[in-house]
Amino acid sequence: MPYICVATTVNMAGGQPISIENLKKLRALTNKHGIKIILDMTRVAENAFFIQQREPGYAKKSVASIVKEICSLTDGATMSAKKDALVNIGGFLAMNDKNIYEEASNLVVVYEGLHTYGGLAGRDMEAMAIGILESVDDNHMKARVGQVIYLGENLKANGIPIVEPIGGHGVFIDAKKFLPHLAQNLYPAQTLAAELYVESGIRTMERGVVSAGRNSKTGKDYYPELELVRLTIPRRVYTQAHMDVICEAVVSVYKRRNKIKGLKMVYEPKYLRFFQAMFEKIN
Ligand SMILES: Cc1ncc(COP(=O)(O)O)c(C=O)c1O
Structure with a gap:
């Protein structure tokens, strides 16, 4: 069929x-x-x-x-x-x-x-x-998506490059624009995700070269057009104040972005490397 x-x-x-x-x-x-x-x-x-x-x-x-x-x-x-x-x-x-x-x-x-x-x-x-x-309650959905939009608008107002229109389950930061000095082989989105975690304990998700993986025949990395960091918001867990904390953490990393030098991959699993790969910070 x-x-x-x-x-x-x-x-x-x-x-x-x-x-x-x-x-x-x-x-x-x-x-x-x-x-x-x-x-x-x-x-x-x-x-x-x-x-x-x-x-x-x-x-x-x-x-x-x-x-x-x-x-x-x-x-x-x-x-x-x-x-x-x-x-x-x-x-x-x-x-x-x-x-x-x-x-x-x-x-x-x-x-x-x-x-x-x-x-x-x-x-x-x-x-x-x-x-x-x-x-499927309209008010629930309005509040849920409203919280995500609140975070996105807040980030935007602070000059953080995000993908628009803002999504329903999360905000995507444009890591290529956030860290324009990092070549894609230094994993800009993964670097930003790691920096945010070190800065604040906020766990995000890389959607860039690490997620794209490599060609199984040539062994070469795929270099996708987008290098994004996904700030996905669980439903009914966080308050508006938590959204402000996320924004403050992102802004704090943004202020010191010029000093960030990227990552080196030191372990790569066979499948779906974005879940288990390990990296070292380049100093
Ligand atoms: C549209 C969609 N389908 C399926 C899944 C995967 O669900 P599961 O975590 O149960 O594997 C996801 C996960 O984010 C999703 O966004």
Whole structure:
């Protein structure tokens, strides 16, 4: 069965949330070619919020109704409930096709547990059910995205180069602009992430040459156009005052940016090096 997977609000900056207009066009095209659409609905509530804010004709629709409309245009979905659905573990797989459902519910017994719980504890499923309801509450979403925008605007007001428009789950700092004197082989985004951690204990994520990895045939590093540091904000954990602390820490590193000399990679794991690679500071 041919299928295409579409993700709700992307993890890497530079992409845009799904729009209903776009999804409708994709639906028409996939219908024509008999292709199923599988939605990665991990961040569907944030995506729906952006549709409400930006797409003509959606300002008066609720986040919940927009989520339903997105789902109605797709054939199935995967969900990591640790994100929009506000829980610390869990997820699910959903689909319209009864035959695929039967096959999937048989396979889940082999890999995870009975199809009624898929390896999850009852307590976690109850938390997820409540999380799903709360995640599509318009006020919750407004506050959640509002906090991220507050941080982004604050950074901008202090002259920090960030990616715009500001995202729903985090703010991306442009490390190439933050540390313009560092060549990409000195890992500018990784360097900035490390400096921020040393400065303040704030853990961020590199999205640049380390994340891009290397070509398995030539062994050469990929040099992506973007060198970004992602300040991802967990839901319902931090206050506005915490956002101010993050901003102060970033500004503090920015003030001494000219003295920062980059990193050297001293250990590289075989797979997904951005999770486990180790670096030394260049002095
Ligand atoms: C859109 C999207 N799908 C899936 C995942 C992965 O989820 P998990 O942490 O459960 O592997 C993420 C993680 O950030 C995500 O943003």
